[in-house]
Amino acid sequence: MKSQDETLEDWCRALLQALELEDVDVDINEVLGLAGVAAHSIVRPAAPLTTFIAGFAAGLASGSGQAPDDASMRAAMAVARKLAKDYGASEASGA
Template identity: 60%
Template sequence: MKSQEELLEDWVHTLLQGFEITELSIDTNAILKVAGEAAHAVVRPAAPLTTFIAGLAAGLAAGSGQAPEAAAMRAALELAGKMAAAEADGTI
Protein backbone atom coordinates (compact mmCIF):
# COMPACT_ATOMS: atom_id res chain seq x y z
CA MET A 1 0.00 0.00 0.00
CA LYS A 2 1.27 3.49 -0.88
CA SER A 3 2.04 6.06 1.77
CA GLN A 4 0.17 9.36 1.94
CA GLU A 5 3.22 11.13 0.51
CA GLU A 6 3.38 8.73 -2.43
CA LEU A 7 -0.34 9.13 -3.10
CA LEU A 8 -0.02 12.92 -3.04
CA GLU A 9 2.98 12.87 -5.38
CA ASP A 10 1.08 10.61 -7.78
CA TRP A 11 -1.94 12.95 -7.62
CA VAL A 12 0.22 16.02 -8.27
CA HIS A 13 1.80 14.25 -11.24
CA THR A 14 -1.65 13.31 -12.57
CA LEU A 15 -2.93 16.89 -12.19
CA LEU A 16 0.14 18.38 -13.87
CA GLN A 17 -0.23 16.00 -16.80
CA GLY A 18 -3.96 16.73 -17.03
CA PHE A 19 -3.28 20.45 -17.22
CA GLU A 20 -0.32 19.85 -19.56
CA ILE A 21 2.14 21.45 -17.11
CA THR A 22 4.70 18.68 -17.19
CA GLU A 23 7.83 20.84 -17.07
CA LEU A 24 7.08 22.38 -13.66
CA SER A 25 8.33 20.93 -10.38
CA ILE A 26 5.95 21.31 -7.45
CA ASP A 27 7.11 21.60 -3.83
CA THR A 28 4.23 19.69 -2.25
CA ASN A 29 5.59 20.15 1.27
CA ALA A 30 5.74 23.95 0.91
CA ILE A 31 2.16 24.04 -0.36
CA LEU A 32 0.92 21.80 2.45
CA LYS A 33 2.78 23.92 5.01
CA VAL A 34 1.07 27.11 3.82
CA ALA A 35 -2.28 25.31 3.75
CA GLY A 36 -1.75 24.19 7.34
CA GLU A 37 -0.75 27.67 8.45
CA ALA A 38 -3.87 29.15 6.86
CA ALA A 39 -6.11 26.46 8.32
CA HIS A 40 -4.82 27.12 11.83
CA ALA A 41 -4.59 30.90 11.55
CA VAL A 42 -8.02 31.50 10.05
CA VAL A 43 -10.34 28.48 9.71
CA ARG A 44 -9.86 25.12 7.99
CA PRO A 45 -11.58 26.16 4.75
CA ALA A 46 -8.94 28.89 4.39
CA ALA A 47 -6.40 26.22 3.42
CA PRO A 48 -7.62 25.45 -0.11
CA LEU A 49 -8.56 29.07 -0.72
CA THR A 50 -5.11 30.26 0.32
CA THR A 51 -3.28 27.75 -1.86
CA PHE A 52 -5.57 28.47 -4.81
CA ILE A 53 -5.04 32.22 -4.56
CA ALA A 54 -1.28 31.80 -4.08
CA GLY A 55 -1.19 29.57 -7.17
CA LEU A 56 -3.24 32.06 -9.13
CA ALA A 57 -0.92 34.90 -8.09
CA ALA A 58 2.12 32.84 -9.05
CA GLY A 59 0.60 32.00 -12.42
CA LEU A 60 -0.25 35.62 -13.13
CA ALA A 61 3.27 36.75 -12.15
CA ALA A 62 4.92 34.07 -14.30
CA GLY A 63 2.52 34.61 -17.21
CA SER A 64 3.16 38.34 -17.27
CA GLY A 65 6.92 37.85 -17.18
CA GLN A 66 7.37 39.35 -13.71
CA ALA A 67 9.22 36.26 -12.51
CA PRO A 68 10.16 32.75 -13.65
CA GLU A 69 7.59 30.11 -12.68
CA ALA A 70 9.53 28.59 -9.78
CA ALA A 71 10.42 31.99 -8.30
CA ALA A 72 6.83 33.20 -8.67
CA MET A 73 5.55 30.13 -6.84
CA ARG A 74 8.09 30.48 -4.03
CA ALA A 75 7.26 34.17 -3.61
CA ALA A 76 3.51 33.56 -3.59
CA LEU A 77 3.77 30.78 -1.02
CA GLU A 78 6.10 32.87 1.13
CA LEU A 79 3.70 35.82 1.10
CA ALA A 80 0.71 33.58 1.87
CA GLY A 81 2.62 32.05 4.79
CA LYS A 82 3.56 35.47 6.15
CA MET A 83 -0.04 36.63 5.86
CA ALA A 84 -1.30 33.53 7.69
CA ALA A 85 1.24 34.11 10.46
CA ALA A 86 0.19 37.76 10.72
CA GLU A 87 -3.45 36.68 10.92
CA ALA A 88 -2.58 34.24 13.72
CA ASP A 89 -0.73 37.01 15.57
CA GLY A 90 -3.58 39.44 15.06
CA THR A 91 -1.38 41.87 13.14
CA ILE A 92 -3.53 41.90 10.01
Protein backbone atom coordinates in the same frame (compact mmCIF):
# COMPACT_ATOMS: atom_id res chain seq x y z
CA MET B 1 -0.24 -0.32 -0.50
CA LYS B 2 1.08 3.17 -1.32
CA SER B 3 2.01 5.63 1.37
CA GLN B 4 0.28 8.99 1.63
CA ASP B 5 3.38 10.68 0.19
CA GLU B 6 3.44 8.31 -2.79
CA THR B 7 -0.26 8.85 -3.38
CA LEU B 8 0.15 12.64 -3.30
CA GLU B 9 3.11 12.47 -5.69
CA ASP B 10 1.15 10.24 -8.08
CA TRP B 11 -1.90 12.52 -7.87
CA CYS B 12 0.20 15.65 -8.41
CA ARG B 13 1.90 14.09 -11.44
CA ALA B 14 -1.46 12.96 -12.90
CA LEU B 15 -3.05 16.38 -12.36
CA LEU B 16 -0.09 18.23 -13.85
CA GLN B 17 -0.19 15.93 -16.87
CA ALA B 18 -3.94 16.42 -17.32
CA LEU B 19 -3.47 20.18 -17.18
CA GLU B 20 -0.50 19.98 -19.57
CA LEU B 21 1.90 21.26 -16.92
CA GLU B 22 4.35 18.35 -16.88
CA ASP B 23 7.35 20.70 -16.68
CA VAL B 24 6.14 22.41 -13.51
CA ASP B 25 7.94 21.37 -10.34
CA VAL B 26 5.60 21.34 -7.33
CA ASP B 27 7.06 21.20 -3.83
CA ILE B 28 4.22 19.28 -2.22
CA ASN B 29 5.58 19.77 1.30
CA GLU B 30 5.76 23.55 0.85
CA VAL B 31 2.19 23.69 -0.45
CA LEU B 32 0.96 21.53 2.42
CA GLY B 33 2.94 23.66 4.87
CA LEU B 34 1.27 26.82 3.59
CA ALA B 35 -2.11 25.12 3.84
CA GLY B 36 -1.31 24.15 7.43
CA VAL B 37 -0.38 27.71 8.37
CA ALA B 38 -3.61 29.03 6.85
CA ALA B 39 -5.73 26.35 8.51
CA HIS B 40 -4.25 26.97 11.94
CA SER B 41 -3.85 30.74 11.75
CA ILE B 42 -7.19 31.59 10.20
CA VAL B 43 -9.81 28.82 9.89
CA ARG B 44 -9.53 25.36 8.37
CA PRO B 45 -11.31 26.22 5.07
CA ALA B 46 -8.69 28.95 4.50
CA ALA B 47 -6.17 26.22 3.58
CA PRO B 48 -7.40 25.38 0.06
CA LEU B 49 -8.42 28.97 -0.56
CA THR B 50 -4.98 30.29 0.39
CA THR B 51 -3.08 27.75 -1.70
CA PHE B 52 -5.35 28.36 -4.70
CA ILE B 53 -4.91 32.13 -4.55
CA ALA B 54 -1.13 31.85 -4.05
CA GLY B 55 -0.90 29.49 -7.03
CA PHE B 56 -3.07 31.76 -9.15
CA ALA B 57 -0.93 34.78 -8.27
CA ALA B 58 2.24 32.83 -9.06
CA GLY B 59 0.80 31.77 -12.40
CA LEU B 60 -0.10 35.34 -13.31
CA ALA B 61 3.35 36.60 -12.33
CA SER B 62 5.08 33.84 -14.25
CA GLY B 63 2.80 34.11 -17.27
CA SER B 64 3.32 37.85 -17.56
CA GLY B 65 7.09 37.42 -17.44
CA GLN B 66 7.55 39.13 -14.07
CA ALA B 67 9.59 36.19 -12.77
CA PRO B 68 10.38 32.56 -13.56
CA ASP B 69 7.97 29.86 -12.33
CA ASP B 70 9.94 28.89 -9.25
CA ALA B 71 10.56 32.47 -8.13
CA SER B 72 6.91 33.38 -8.70
CA MET B 73 5.72 30.45 -6.61
CA ARG B 74 8.20 31.09 -3.79
CA ALA B 75 7.24 34.78 -3.65
CA ALA B 76 3.49 34.17 -3.69
CA MET B 77 3.75 31.47 -1.03
CA ALA B 78 5.94 33.69 1.16
CA VAL B 79 3.43 36.54 0.98
CA ALA B 80 0.52 34.19 1.74
CA ARG B 81 2.38 32.53 4.64
CA LYS B 82 3.31 35.88 6.23
CA LEU B 83 -0.16 37.32 5.78
CA ALA B 84 -1.79 34.21 7.28
CA LYS B 85 0.50 34.32 10.31
CA ASP B 86 -0.02 38.06 10.78
CA TYR B 87 -3.78 37.71 10.32
CA GLY B 88 -3.91 34.91 12.87
CA ALA B 89 -1.82 36.90 15.35
CA SER B 90 -3.98 40.02 15.00
CA GLU B 91 -7.17 37.99 15.40
CA ALA B 92 -5.76 36.31 18.51
CA SER B 93 -4.87 39.69 20.04
CA GLY B 94 -8.29 41.09 19.21
CA ALA B 95 -6.93 43.75 16.89
